[in-house]
Amino acid sequence: PQKRTYRIASIPGDGIGVEVIEQTVKVLRTMEDLFGSFTLDIDMLDWSSDRYLEKGEYIPADAWPKLRASDAILFGAVGSPDVPDDISLWDLILPLRKKLNQYINLRPIRILPGVSSPLRSCTSSDLDWMIVRENSEGEYAGQGGTTHDDTAQTIATEVAIFTRLGIERTMRFAFDIARDRPRKKLTMVTKSNAQRHGMVLWDKIFYEVAKEYPDVETDKMLVDAMTVRMVLKPQTLDTIVATNLHGDILSDLAAALAGSIGVAASSNLDPTRQNPSMFEPIHGSAPDIAGQGIANPIGTFWSAAEMLRWLGEEGAADLLMKAMETVTASGTKTRDVGGTCNLAQVTEAVIAELEQLF
Numbered sequence: 001p002q003k004r005t006y007r008i009a010s011i012p013g014d015g016i017g018v019e020v021i022e023q024t025v026k027v028l029r030t031m032e033d034l035f036g037s038f039t040l041d042i043d044m045l046d047w048s049s050d051r052y053l054e055k056g057e058y059i060p061a062d063a064w065p066k067l068r069a070s071d072a073i074l075f076g077a078v079g080s081p082d083v084p085d086d087i088s089l090w091d092l093i094l095p096l097r098k099k100l101n102q103y104i105n106l107r108p109i110r111i112l113p114g115v116s117s118p119l120r121s122c123t124s125s126d127l128d129w130m131i132v133r134e135n136s137e138g139e140y141a142g143q144g145g146t147t148h149d150d151t152a153q154t155i156a157t158e159v160a161i162f163t164r165l166g167i168e169r170t171m172r173f174a175f176d177i178a179r180d181r182p183r184k185k186l187t188m189v190t191k192s193n194a195q196r197h198g199m200v201l202w203d204k205i206f207y208e209v210a211k212e213y214p215d216v217e218t219d220k221m222l223v224d225a226m227t228v229r230m231v232l233k234p235q236t237l238d239t240i241v242a243t244n245l246h247g248d249i250l251s252d253l254a255a256a257l258a259g260s261i262g263v264a265a266s267s268n269l270d271p272t273r274q275n276p277s278m279f280e281p282i283h284g285s286a287p288d289i290a291g292q293g294i295a296n297p298i299g300t301f302w303s304a305a306e307m308l309r310w311l312g313e314e315g316a317a318d319l320l321m322k323a324m325e326t327v328t329a330s331g332t333k334t335r336d337v338g339g340t341c342n343l344a345q346v347t348e349a350v351i352a353e354l355e356q357l358f
């Protein structure tokens with residue numbers, strides 16, 4: 001059979017993003033050698049805050065055609081103490097998500113073997129969630145403005161945008177995901193008591209789409225009560241669908257409840273497959289630990305596994321998950337999850353496990 005080739009654009013970014021991507025590429029190279037059935041043509045792109053400081057831009061203006069032609073994007077993290085965070089977000093990550101029509105952000109959260117939850121009695125079967133975050137509009141639509149800047153009368157508006165198109169496609173995606181999981185259960189989150197236009201539309205479309213999925217059990221939560229339920233009754237949740245901002249916040253909470261933000265993965269998907277999808281850990285550049293070699297690479301390994309799955313390499317994705325979970329179970333862990341290893345040691349253990357399991 002012919003060897004499959006995937007063109008991967010990799011953007012390590014800043015801080016620990018660079019460290020975790022370096023390790024993930026080693027893992028991917030091992031998988032390529034073991035399987036022999038696919039090649040990863042990885043293009044490393046230096047779109048970092050250093051580049052911004054030097055050239056005034058993150059993404060070169062002529063980069064889009066080549067990026068669009070890639071099969072997937074593997075992203076680290078962006079953010080530097082020397083660049084305002086709204087610039088790094090709006091000049092790098094958000095243009096990627098928006099221009100490449102990655103309208104779904106999918107975040108699987110589980111307690112991995114050997115990792116303990118800060119919740120005293122929470123076991124791995126109590127917390128196994130799939131968070132579907134709307135990724136193109138809502139509170140991150142970018143509409144608004146500032147008037148009378150630097151005066152005592154400054155006015156700033158931040159307009160949240162909710163469209164029927166954006167909500168409906170997110171709901172369909174979430175119901176499909178919920179239907180494919182054993183519990184067939186979808187919880188929808190809004191704040192439609194206080195925000196009575198966009199969020200009410202969100203609720204309305206949820207119930208409309210629900211009619212097409214009679215086999216999926218549904219329920220609705222207000223976001224504030226949802227934080228309480230996630231902590232006190234994690235076992236009552238399965239698939240969760242939320243707006244851009246709510247999904248962002250709830251998934252950080254979910255990651256912390258599953259043991260660490262360092263283990264959490266995400267996929268920015270264009271479900272139409274007309275553009276490459278982008279895979280990244282949910283954490284940021286972590287300037288507080290950058291350069292120390294102690295960042296947890298597991299969230300990025302998991303993201304790479306999701307990338308392989310999206311590309312159709314299910315076998316490779318499953319093997320990587322299994323190797324990762326065997327390693328966390330064995331106690332080879334970074335400090336954020338209670339271990340003493342550095343990231344290179346975790347990577348070496350995962351590579352050894354891949355070779356063992358293959």
Ligand code: NAI
Pocket residue numbers: 016076077078079080081085093261262263280282283284285286287288289294295296297299334336
């Ligand atoms: P952060 O996720 O970078 O760090 C939060 C805390 O978690 C820190 O104490 C950090 O040390 C720890 N942490 C994060 N990832 C870890 C890992 N893999 N292993 C061990 N510990 C880990 O969030 P923060 O501090 O709010 O933001 C730092 C910078 O990252 C900012 O510039 C922010 O804008 C940016 N950021 C970028 C994101 C992205 O690229 N997608 C997402 C979130 C933040």
Ligand code: MG
Pocket residue numbers: 248249252282
């Ligand atoms: Mg976030």
